[in-house]
Amino acid sequence: MTAQILDGKKLAEIVRGEVRLAVDAFREEHGRVPGLDVILVGDDAGSQVYTRNKEKASNEVGMRGRLHALPATTSEADVLALIATLNADPAIDAILVQLPLPKHMNEQRILDTVLAEKDVDGFHPVNVGLLALGRPALIPCTPLGCMRLLKESATDLKGARAVIVGRSNIVGKPMAQLLLSCFNLTVTMCHSKTRNLSSFIANADVLVSATGVRGIADCSVIKEGAIVIDVGMHRIDGKVTGDL
Secondary structure, eight states: OOOOOOOHHHHHHHHHHHHHHHHHHHHHHHSSOOEEEEEEESOOHHHHHHHHHHHHHHHHTTOEEEEEEEOTTOOHHHHHHHHHHHHHOTTOOEEEEOSOOOTTSOHHHHHHHSOGGGBTTOOSHHHHHHHHTTOOOOOOHHHHHHHHHHHHTTOOOTTOEEEEEOOOTTTHHHHHHHHHHHHOOEEEEEOTTOTTHHHHHHTOSEEEEOSSOTTOSOGGGOOTTOEEEEOOOEEETTEEEOOO
């Protein structure tokens, strides 16, 4: 059986084109472009790359993207004050707090401070609850991208068996909710402590790996014709690879 590649890079270009059109429509309606503000605290190398790319991508599609880069010694109170200022600014439509935060900060308190309607990452309890209820919400971008990939595959997934390896609030949990509500899949959530993980993977029609653990799954047991989405990212000998 010839494998079908779900081309994420190609899809990303399509999505960027769609966003450009949406930005143009927003400008026509509101007389301004939408604004995304990203908060980065500290000097984590990966986070610096991610936030620069987010700012660049926003500007490329016509949005106003702005990065607030703060030193690791910034107090939690100062970060909360910045968020309060951004919450109150009507020209700012979306706020993103880059994770991880320095250890002296209460991550949940900071994320909860972002207004639910500006919480572009979908981490606010209101958005998490709306997603669980199957109601419109702001949704974490990675699972949303996975869903778009699945839709592009043009495969009838109704009633199929899905296995998610990973239970994070960023990918695993929202992924399970989306697969249930959008495709009516039968979803099993596994993780690094799951016993006999291979037996679950062997029965999966759709497999999503999002653990950040290289080699977490035994790929030899994946059945023919299964759809596999590997969310993990690792650098090995200078090359980028996934969990699988």
